[in-house]
Amino acid sequence: xxxxxxxxxxxxxxxxxxxxxxxxxxxxxxxxxxxxxxxxxxxxxxxxxxxxxxxxxxxxxxxxxxxxxxxxxxxxxxxxxxxxxxxxxxxxxxxxxxxxxxxxxxxxxxxxxxxxxxxxxxxxxxxxxxxxxxxxxxxxxxxxxxxxxxxxxxxxxxxxxxxxxxxxxxxxxxxxxxxxxxxxxxxxxxxxxxxxxxxxxxxxxxxxxxxxxxxxxxxxxxxxxxxxxxxxxxxxxxxxxxxxxxxxxxxxxxxxxxxxxxxxxxxxxxxxxxxxxxxxxxxxxxxxxxxxxxxxxxxxxxxxxxxxxxxxxxxxxxxxxxxxxxxxxxxxxxxxxxxxxxxxxxxxxxxxxxxxxxxxxxxxxxxxxxxxxxxxxxxxxxxxxxxxxxxxxxxxxxxxxxxxxxxxxxxxx
Amino acid sequence: xxxxxxxxxxxxxxxxxxxxxxxxxxxxxxxxxxxxxxxxxxxxxxxxxxxxxxxxxxxxxxxxxxxxxxxxxxxxxxxxxxxxxxxxxxxxxxxxxxxxxxxxxxxxxxxxxxxxxxxxxxxxxxxxxxxxxxxxxxxxxxxxxxxxxxxxxxxxxxxxxxxxxxxxxxxxxxxxxxxxxxxxxxxxxxxxxxxxxxxxxxxxxxxxxxxxxxxxxxxxxxxxxxxxxxxxxxxxxxxxxxxxxxxxxxxxxxxxxxxxxxxxxxxxxxxxxxxxxxxxxxxxxxxxxx
Numbered sequence: 001x002x003x004x005x006x007x008x009x010x011x012x013x014x015x016x017x018x019x020x021x022x023x024x025x026x027x028x029x030x031x032x033x034x035x036x037x038x039x040x041x042x043x044x045x046x047x048x049x050x051x052x053x054x055x056x057x058x059x060x061x062x063x064x065x066x067x068x069x070x071x072x073x074x075x076x077x078x079x080x081x082x083x084x085x086x087x088x089x090x091x092x093x094x095x096x097x098x099x100x101x102x103x104x105x106x107x108x109x110x111x112x113x114x115x116x117x118x119x120x121x122x123x124x125x126x127x128x129x130x131x132x133x134x135x136x137x138x139x140x141x142x143x144x145x146x147x148x149x150x151x152x153x154x155x156x157x158x159x160x161x162x163x164x165x166x167x168x169x170x171x172x173x174x175x176x177x178x179x180x181x182x183x184x185x186x187x188x189x190x191x192x193x194x195x196x197x198x199x200x201x202x203x204x205x206x207x208x209x210x211x212x213x214x215x216x217x218x219x220x221x222x223x224x225x226x227x228x229x230x231x232x233x234x235x236x237x238x239x240x241x242x243x244x245x246x247x248x249x250x251x252x253x254x255x256x257x258x259x260x261x262x263x264x265x266x267x268x269x270x271x272x273x274x275x276x277x278x279x280x281x282x283x284x285x286x287x288x289x290x291x292x293x294x295x296x297x298x299x300x301x302x303x304x305x306x307x308x309x310x311x312x313x314x315x316x317x318x319x320x321x322x323x324x325x326x327x328x329x330x331x332x333x334x335x336x337x338x339x340x341x342x343x344x345x346x347x348x349x350x351x352x353x354x355x356x357x358x359x360x361x362x363x364x365x366x367x368x369x370x371x372x373x374x375x376x377x378x379x380x381x382x383x384x385x386x387x388x389x390x391x392x393x394x395x396x397x398x399x400x401x402x403x404x405x406x407x408x409x410x411x412x413x
Numbered sequence: 414x415x416x417x418x419x420x421x422x423x424x425x426x427x428x429x430x431x432x433x434x435x436x437x438x439x440x441x442x443x444x445x446x447x448x449x450x451x452x453x454x455x456x457x458x459x460x461x462x463x464x465x466x467x468x469x470x471x472x473x474x475x476x477x478x479x480x481x482x483x484x485x486x487x488x489x490x491x492x493x494x495x496x497x498x499x500x501x502x503x504x505x506x507x508x509x510x511x512x513x514x515x516x517x518x519x520x521x522x523x524x525x526x527x528x529x530x531x532x533x534x535x536x537x538x539x540x541x542x543x544x545x546x547x548x549x550x551x552x553x554x555x556x557x558x559x560x561x562x563x564x565x566x567x568x569x570x571x572x573x574x575x576x577x578x579x580x581x582x583x584x585x586x587x588x589x590x591x592x593x594x595x596x597x598x599x600x601x602x603x604x605x606x607x608x609x610x611x612x613x614x615x616x617x618x619x620x621x622x623x624x625x626x627x628x629x630x631x632x633x634x635x636x637x638x639x640x641x642x643x644x645x646x647x648x649x650x651x652x653x654x655x656x657x658x659x660x661x662x663x664x665x666x667x668x669x670x671x672x673x674x675x676x677x678x679x680x681x682x683x684x685x686x687x688x689x690x691x692x693x694x695x696x697x698x699x700x701x702x703x
Contacts, residue, residue: 072455075456411472
């Protein structure tokens with residue numbers, strides 16, 4: 001009896017191992033809301049059509065916090081997922097824990113180095129070898145406007161912060177809320193970095209928020225950034241605390257407010273409401289040069305077994321493949337990370353974004369967004385955001401804010 | 414054998430839960446203490462580096478705010494909830510007809526989760542939707558009640574919501590206490606012609622001392638572990654004006670990948686709890702020895 005039982009078990013094991021030769025991937029992500037879930041489904045279908053088995057592991061909640069907690073538990077128990085939605089310096093942080101895989105063979109076979117902008121490719125490499133695959137490029141430094149409101153008040157899209165302030169004064173006098181904003185720390189930080197890019201310029205921004213150069217953080221220009229933040233606090237309605245970003249977008253949509261400074265996920269809200277870019281709403285980069293990107297990507301974790309490794313390579317190839325890059329980004333409102341994808345079906349804002357990305361890549365002003373965790377590690381960017389949001393929500397002076405900023409950054413190391 | 418079983422069954426039955434508590438409570442407290450002395454970031458590391466995390470913690474203005482908020486919130490919440498609970502209990506104790514219904518109404522908020530309380534009060538206190546908008550709608554254009562969005566006042570909105578939630582529960586505790594006072598004493602006092610308020614202040618309330626202690630312990634631990642109410646009501650904002658130690662710890666551990674900071678703030682929270690509970694335990698144990 002026993003031997004029969006063991007025979008059956010070993011037979012099953014044989015069959016199982018034969019089946020397992022197929023590519024396998026377990027993918028941890030937090031794209032669970034409508035448009036995002038649809039975008040992931042595209043990848044899932046493509047993966048299945050190449051004969052792979054996809055195990056979905058969506059963990060919603062907390063803007064990825066819940067997923068990171070799940071990931072920590074999986075890694076500590078020695079059972080990491082194949083691919084995880086990770087971005088920016090978090091990829092390097094996990095690499096330093098020694099748990100990421102090397103996918104250079106795929107990257108080199110697919111010529112990633114030639115089709116990805118250099119600064120974005122830099123995030124996907126861990127000490128020279130490729131360890132992650134980029135999905136999209138969100139531009140963060142956008143300013144959105146209600147076209148009718150601007151026209152009714154005779155205002156052009158501002159190209160300097162002084163013009164913005166003048167336009168805001170005019171709108172305020174006309175009884176329109178100049179700036180739609182939600183008082184959540186990350187939104188304060190989003191506006192702050194857009195202002196900082198304009199006032200410090202691309203080089204100053206890099207020194208301050210990538211290199212954490214103390215002199216730049218304490219400079220007079222940084223004080224000017226906080227001054228502008230204080231001015232802009234006056235352009236926000238009194239009821240902004242805790243408001244979600246999409247409600248702020250809705251205020252621009254229905255003409256209650258004129259401008260919003262937000263990444264291009266706001267475009268998805270406009271589009272979903274049936275608004276047409278260029279007619280109902282306008283998009284422009286915030287005053288100043290440069291391009292702040294927020295790139296979603298999948299980091300590849302070290303896994304055992306040929307089936308999983310095959311799955312990982314197939315997944316990496318598909319993610320950066322032109323078809324997925326196009327379909328996914330059409331759904332999500334961002335632009336493809338690879339520069340050789342046809343943008344025919346994309347809207348005018350995406351065209352502007354793609355044009356600015358390649359230009360700023362050439363003149364070295366393509367910069368990572370600090371507010372969205374692309375430039376700095378969690379502890380440092382969190383420390384900066386604490387100061388930004390404390391300043392914006394109180395009557396702290398710019399002098400005080402700059403000193404606090406330097407202290408907070410030093411303390412977070 | 415039977416005798417041995419008789420003697421040892423209680424120990425055997427208790428052993429698994431004892432071991433579980435030892436590992437999962439005290440073991441992990443020790444683990445957290447260890448991690449708080451390291452430079453752990455994303456994942457725990459175990460090389461002891463001294464007090465660096467505590468130095469960082471007390472250099473952080475956000476932790477300062479969080480700790481201050483804990484004291485403001487804790488003291489106001491405990492004192493007001495107890496006073497209000499006691500007054501409600503005394504009023505209910507006057508043999509009124511609809512006592513059962515009223516008691517249920519006051520106790521009901523306790524049945525809601527803090528998230529529901531927080532969300533409801535967020536709408537009530539929102540200047541554009543709630544009380545302020547309503548009073549302005551009545552014609553008082555200058556009426557302002559913007560505590561929720563005012564960084565200096567926002568912490569008091571949390572006090573309001575927490576008191577609303579818990580004072581009914583405190584009332585129930587005190588009501589039970591009032592009922593347990595010996596009726597003969599009260600009748601004797603009434604025969605002597607002592608006014609009712611004197612009966613309460615001189616006889617009933619002093620004899621309820623243990624109830625006060627229980628209410629205090631329950632409320633103070635609610636205050637220290639407050640987390641969901643803050644998240645639902647203000648999200649820690651405006652800025653980080655309503656951060657409490659628990660939300661600070663959550664942000665460090667789960668949003669920022671700074672486990673060392675989270676562990677050190679958790680240790681400080683535990684010390685605050687100990688500072689309250691240890692004297693209580695001490696007095697309890699001593700009174701048993703007497």
